[in-house]
Amino acid sequence: MDLESAFRNLPQDADEAMVQHLFSQPFLQSLGFEQLEMHSEYPIGRKAVDWAARKNPDPNNVFFHTKQSPYLYMEVKGRTENLTEGHTHYLKHVAQLKQYLLAPQSKTVQWGILMNSLKAQLFRKHGKVIHPALPCMSFDDGNLQQTISSIKTRIEHPKRGLVVTVYNNKGGVGKTTTVANLAAVLSQLKKRVLIVDLDSNQGDLGDALGVQKTSGDMKALLLGSVKDIRAITSQYNPKHPKLKGYRFDIVAADRELSSTNINAMAQIKQRAKPHTLLMSLEAARQEYDYIFIDAPPGWLEYSRQAVCAADVVLIPARHDNLHSLQNAGMTIARFIPDAQKALRERGYPGPVALPIFLNNAHSITDAQVNVMHKAIARIITSNRQHGINLTPYFYSKRKPRRDSQDLAMISVPYLAYISQSDFIQIPGAFWHKTVRDQYVNLVKEYFL
Secondary structure, three states: OOHHHHHHHOOOOOOHHHHHHHOHHHHHHHOOOOHHHEEEEEEEOOEEEEEEEOOOOOOOOOHHHHOOOOOEEEEEOOOOOOOOOOOHHHHHHHHHHHHHHOOHHHOOOOEEEEEOOOEEEEEEEEOOEEEEOOOOEEOHHHOHHHHHHHHHHHHHOOOOOEEEEEOOOOOOOOHHHHHHHHHHHHHHOOOOEEEEEOOOOOOHHHHHHOOOOEOOHHHHHHOOOOOOHHHHOEEEOOOOHHHOOOOEEEEOOEHHHOOOOHHHHHHHHHHOOOOHHHHHOOOHHHOOOEEEEEOOOOOOHHHHHHHHOOOEEEOEEEOOOHHHHHHHHHHHHHHHHHHHHHHHOOOOOOOEEOOOEEEOOOOOOHHHHHHHHHHHHHHHHHHHOOOOOOHHHHOOOOOOOOOOOOOOOEEOOOOOOOHHHHHHOOOHHHHOHHHHHHHHHHHHHHOO
């Protein structure tokens, strides 16, 4: 049965078994996988994902027989399961799919699909990061083939780079230090990295690296006269003989985008689209493994551009700063959903949040820890009243037990600001072992 016929023949309340039996195989075939390139009930430890698929490179390496090196997983649900983004059914099933994608047996898998024959969504796996590659798309109104085409195109033409915006509505939490040191560590790990300084009021990222602000480069990009961000990048090479060969690229802050330039801000607010920066990164995604954006605090036009351009948002906070914790929660509960709404109207999935991490989390006393956890509990409770569960973002490692809960958070023991770094204009992770080890741990926690 072809896909259109299978779609028409399914009853409106088709359960998971019926969707699996009648619709799943034609769906995968329409994505370009042949019968011997897919396997149902693919084992992952003690569990099984509904489908796994991979192209057969040669007759001696048939996926259906070898079951080795899967490329794509598909999890199938019944039509009564609501896959509207944000619904409890959706959140539960996305979490399940992520578990499968991150299993030790899934190292080769790059894509995941969640599907119930009424809706489907494609997820991308980049290292340890899983994020939506497309919005959750409906098959209503005869757009089944359009949905298939969008998913197939994205799978067949994967983008190399991951875009990470480092953001908190509160300043002073170490966003710039995080961007510089993550870039340093990843470049040492042979990754191609681009960093973008959108905080033109401070310009600390460029200052810390000895890179001068530009005059109008980012303004031209946001106003549309520059289409490709690669046209305004420069190269950072640490000036130290022991660091020869290490490098990453940077888009320096633009002095014309300072908050004192009311005219430029008004122009950009009037003419820039929410996805202007996002579109300028399209070609760069094929050149870089990671693109980090240092976003300014506040929720103004430049911050919106930075968040809208991201696949994922990394949120640093401070244990000793209540406002940084509150604003971390606000970023997840309010600002990221705003960006998602603006982008989904234009066919983009929008960014998702990574777990919050504590910066400068050294020498914390038990009393300070208790004060912080009580504050976080209030933030979680306040947002739960609005149907938003922030617990997994604050306590991503929490393991509920019968008698207690582990409330440990991801943290960098020090802000990793070595005073000499700015003077020698080299990120601490390039020259200081303690700093490098801290950011290697952060990279392993989130990305690799």
